[in-house]
Amino acid sequence: GMxxxxxxxxxxxxxDNLTRTRHDSDQELIGQGIANLVSGFMGGLPGAGATMGTVVNIQSGGRTPLAGVTRALILLMVVLFxxxxxxxxxxxxxxxxxxxxxxxxxxxxxxxRAHRLSLKGAAIMYGVMFMTVFVDLIAAVGVGVFVANLLTIQRLSEIHSEEVKAITDADDAVDLTPRERELxxxxxGQVLLFYLSGPMIFGVSQAISRQHQAVAxxxxxxVDLSDVPMLGVSATLSLENAIREALDRGKQVWIVGAKGRIRQRLENLHLPLPPERFVDSREVALAEAVAQLGLPLEASPLV
Structure with a gap:
């Protein structure tokens, strides 16, 4: 079946590549399943899409399902008569x-030109081709998908790790308002803004662990989560370690922009934080942090 x-x-x-179209995978597999059920009831063997027959059909001008039906009827006539x-x-x-x-x-x-686009991608492609010929198609596809997913996760983790920043001044590349920079x-240097953005998958947990050392x-x-649409389990645990470490050292902690499932996941950790420490505005959190530390809080200049 696989x-x-x-x-x-x-x-x-x-x-699709030959005709510049787009197929419906669900429709193809459901149709194949129904056909194999009927074939089994009539004593036939299961079948699947025929790559060579399809290519010949397309190269001969076939573009509609009628071309496949015609091919099947011709084969039936050959077999029977x-x-x-x-x-x-x-x-x-x-x-x-x-x-x-x-x-x-x-x-x-x-x-x-495959090697010019990506050496890793070309290596996976040739590896799958080799395994298809000398092992079997299922093993080749399984190994190829597994390795490709690992490389994709690694690359995504590297990209998202760059979006984990620990900021104590306004010289970082984070988009801050003038008031936030002033705060x-x-x-x-006593207020640390821990900024995260993008999906926090498990590969980003190491970046969070590295950055939370600045808490000391x-x-x-x-902790600014305003631009985080998804928080994975591993990233959540790393974030919990950073927050608990700060609390154990007597630091004051605010969490900004945690909404929906992210807020629920953090609450399920039972962090020793009062509800008022969960705020929606980064400016409010920074202002409260400056005030809580007893630092002189200057008024925002009038424009």
Missing amino acids: LGCIDTLLTAVIA AAPLTQGIPMAVLAGIAFKVGVDILDWSFLK LRQGC SCQALV
């Missing part, structure tokens, strides 16, 4: 046709 699904979706992707006429065709001829179609399936222009200046040099910690 091999049939992979083969059908592979055929659909190749057909025309077998004596086709049994004399040499196997060498059929092998030559299959080889020619197989060569035409390959995207030679992409193979020539950080008034904090005299401050007296107040403001």
